[in-house]
Amino acid sequence: MHRPSALLLTLLLLAAACGGGGLDEQAGGPEIFSATCARCHAADLSGGIGPRLGMGAPSSDKPLEYFVQTISRGQGRMPSFDGSLSANQIQRVVEFILVEQGREFTE
Ligand code: HEC
Numbered sequence: 652m653h654r655p656s657a658l659l660l661t662l663l664l665l666a667a668a669c670g671g672g673g674l675d676e677q678a679g680g681p682e683i684f685s686a687t688c689a690r691c692h693a694a695d696l697s698g699g700i701g702p703r704l705g706m707g708a709p710s711s712d713k714p715l716e717y718f719v720q721t722i723s724r725g726q727g728r729m730p731s732f733d734g735s736l737s738a739n740q741i742q743r744v745v746e747f748i749l750v751e752q753g754r755e756f757t758e
Contacts, residue, residue, distance in 0.1 A: 676737060680747025683740050687732065696751055701729055704748050711752040718745040 674686055696705035722741050725731035
């Protein structure tokens with residue numbers, strides 16, 4: 652019984668260390684935003700190092716693809732999140748921003 656549980660613990664630790672910058676793969680948009688984006692865009696999306704992203708922000712007329720591309724490829728001083736966030740996590744954080752902007756995310 653000792654060996655299997657030690658192995659399981661090792662696997663769990665490895666999984667925790669590797670996954671999306673410490674974020675759970677199932678993490679929701681708000682959680683992903685506060686963990687990876689808020690240091691530059693502020694927890695309330697009002698901006699800082701990066702532009703504001705909330706209601707009425709310059710990006711509020713941009714299509715969903717613009718957000719997905721900016722986040723996965725990076726832009727200017729913004730780093731690329733391709734390697735640290737999964738496609739699903741990027742999708743969820745984009746949906747969070749669009750909802751914060753008062754938009755539908757299916758447009
Ligand atoms: C290291 C700071 C930094 C982090 C972390 C960061 N950003 Fe940015 N972000 C920026 C900067 C700077 C820009 C402006 C880039 C430019 O056009 O030069 C930007 C631009 C953007 C834009 C385009 C805004 C517009 O008005 O066109 C979006 C959308 C965006 N970021 C979303 C995110 C999301 C979502 C995350 C988290 C996954 C994130 N950013 C993390 C710095 C950051």
